[in-house]
Amino acid sequence: MKQFIQPRLRRRVLITSVAIIALVTSALAAVINKLYSQSYMASYSSELVAQMPMVVAQLNRAGLIKDVDKWIDSLDPSDTDYIAVVCDQADNTTWLSHEADKANLKNVCRYLPEEIPTPTLIKMGGDKGYIAYNLSRDRENGNIYQLVVLRSADSYEKALAKLHQRTAFYLGLFVLIAVAFLIAAFHWGFQPLRKLAAQLDQMAEAKRDNLDNDYPMELQEVTKAVNRLSRISHDQKGRYRHAMDDLAHSLKTRLAATNALLDDKTLERHELNQRIMEQISQMDDLVQYQLKRAMVGQQGLQKSNSKLMPVVTSLNQMLSKIYADKQAKLHCNFSDDVMLPLNKDDLMELFGNMLENSFRFCISQVRISVEDTNSYITIKIEDDGPGVKPDMREAIFQRGIRSDQLNPGQGIGLSVCHEIVDSYQGKIYVEESELEGAAFVINLPKLND
Incomplete structure (x- = not known):
């Protein structure tokens, strides 16, 4: 029974502790991932903001903005086009840049939320991801238009995937180290119980009389109770041993008296029988007396x-x-x-x-x-x-x-x-x-x- 209860108790406490560590570390990992995701998003959004003058230059070349100073053209001397679209309030694409057209983003406005948090990650067909940045929101002739700049989220998603892998690796490593420390702590924490079990075995084999007094406070009452029981048992054995010695000593005198009576030739048979019966009665009283002393002790009489x-x-x-x-x-x-x-x-x-x-x-x-x-x-x-x-x-x-x-x-x-x-x-x-x-x-x- 003892071997069944003790491992079960240790296993329950160990599983509970591991579960707590796993929950805490998982929550910590989720928070870290969220923070890194926001950090990456902020990094990408800052790059989009830096590209705004180039987008304006592109709009100027397309003839959508006529009165733009020449210095804007100098901001974008290359022929690179940027992914940009203009959406109306019905989620129709009214204009898209050359790169947006090449990327087949004619229906991108349908994937945009009504209110775009800047920046935001959107998914197109085929799980293609883009980071969208709402540049402006204008009203013209009763219609609402918004200019949205997009960027491929491939590098963002790759970086995020690497982050998840690193997080999972370090999380697993942390859990393994924590479990190792926990097992070591349990081994140390349960050492008094192992010591208690060993000393109880020694007491059962009569190799020691009582338990040590240096146990933790939680076990003090148990060890004191065991020591009290041990002392009671030891005293009981001592009383029985002494009672048997005393009984043998007392019976020896009565037996000597009986032998003396049997050797006395002057006694009549009737008187001899009476004297012997008296000795036998006294022997019986002695046996009962010593047994009572053995059970309750001299003080209990x-x-x-x-x-x-x-x-x-x-x-x-x-x-x-x-x-x-x-x-x-x-x-x-x-x-x-x-x-x-x-x-x-x-x-x-x-x-x-x-x-x-x-x-x-x-x-x-x-x-x-x-x-x-x-x-x-x-x-x-x-x-x-x-x-x-x-x-x-x-x-x-x-x-x-x-x-x-x-x-x-x-x-x-x-x-x-x-x-x-x-x-x-x-x-x-x-x-x-x-x-x-x-x-x-x-x-x-x-x-x-």
Whole structure:
């Protein structure tokens, strides 16, 4: 579709521009021809005016003008006759010169217009052309006579034909040059579109992430919209990738808990089935939660208050099975009715990662404290493990970074916690615990009722 529209658009604009140039140059050529025609006509008429004394001398020899001074004869010493006729008001030829008679112009008066613009071009039989000049118009005995001097228009028509040829040649040359410049201008003018198409192809092939910002103003809105779409698509892919990583990380803990349950020989079959069904239910909730995060992002999830104790109790049962060899104790320094400004899924994901991290590194105990202030709720999760080195206390919240290299893991859990807390405009940081291990502190603003 793109290949069909773009050439059609270019062709339409190009044809329109060429048509405009052709119309303008044709009009210009017509004006030039008109001006040159008038110039030639004026030149010929000036020659006719210069011949007037000779015509008068010819009339004198014919006896039509009797009282003419001798100096007129000296003006025309040759025997050349001039084409001249006298016409009456009925367009009859009353007199014609010798040259007019030789040229068989006896009926020339019939071809003359009633009012002769001086000078004028007339056509006789056989397309023979003459330039006519109305010398005088007299009235005698009620009749109107006019003296007309003529000259062959052969040289005029030849010169005019050459003028037309030259005009056509230069007109064609001008059009070719104009079209060449126009094509070059179009090539230059459409360069941003070619660049845009090339960069879009590169984006489609994943060779670049966005378009350049140096496009003409007419294309700025288009390029900005494409870049916005590219960023949205890139963010969407990133959310899906992170969600799948987070899901794998969370499922790994649940699978470890399931394996621990299967290895526990002290559980009755009914209780074992119930515990496994709880893990499966939690896995299903995790899948739904991560898919929702992938689609709408962490900011798009619904915010609400949730009870902390049921979540901590469920996680404690699961982690106690996974890390049964440590026989770690979880101390909860908060009441059973404590509510945190997190929805249930975020609360489960946040404390699941935090407690799994604490159980993994602790020696024998983990402690959770909750403090309610005027506008914030502060949660502190402590363990008696090796703690976190000061130079790693900020880096461990980045995706893929772990404070230790001895234990297995991908460095995802704490980054997920940071993303969840950040989506609630809260803060999370790590400090040294009174238990001589790590203390993770979370400050969450209360939700508006």
